[in-house]
Amino acid sequence: MTFLWHDWAGYIGVALVLLAFLLLQAHKLHGNGLAYQLMNVLGALGVILSLVFGTAMNWPAFLMQVAWVIIGVYGIVHSRRARRDARELGSKIAS
Secondary structure (H helix, E strand, C coil), rough: CCHHHHHHHHHHHHHHHHHHHHHCCCCCCCCCCHHHHHHHHHHHHHHHHHHHHCCCCCCHHHHHHHHHHHHHHHHHHHHHHHHHHHHHHHHHCCC
């Protein structure tokens, strides 16, 4: 069995998503943390590459991974805004 680059991208992507979930359950990562969100986004992108460049397209899996990327990016943006707002509020209170 020969593994091509997109196969490796898919396996690494699956490993990232599962590792992120394991670390979340073990309380090593926070669900709104950047590391958790990036692991999910990068993992989903790896699976998407595997699906797009693989031998057969699995549309339900593809759509799920696209949704996973969108939700992860939303989480990153939302967390970034929340941290910025908290910093601004902290500086207003301090002054």
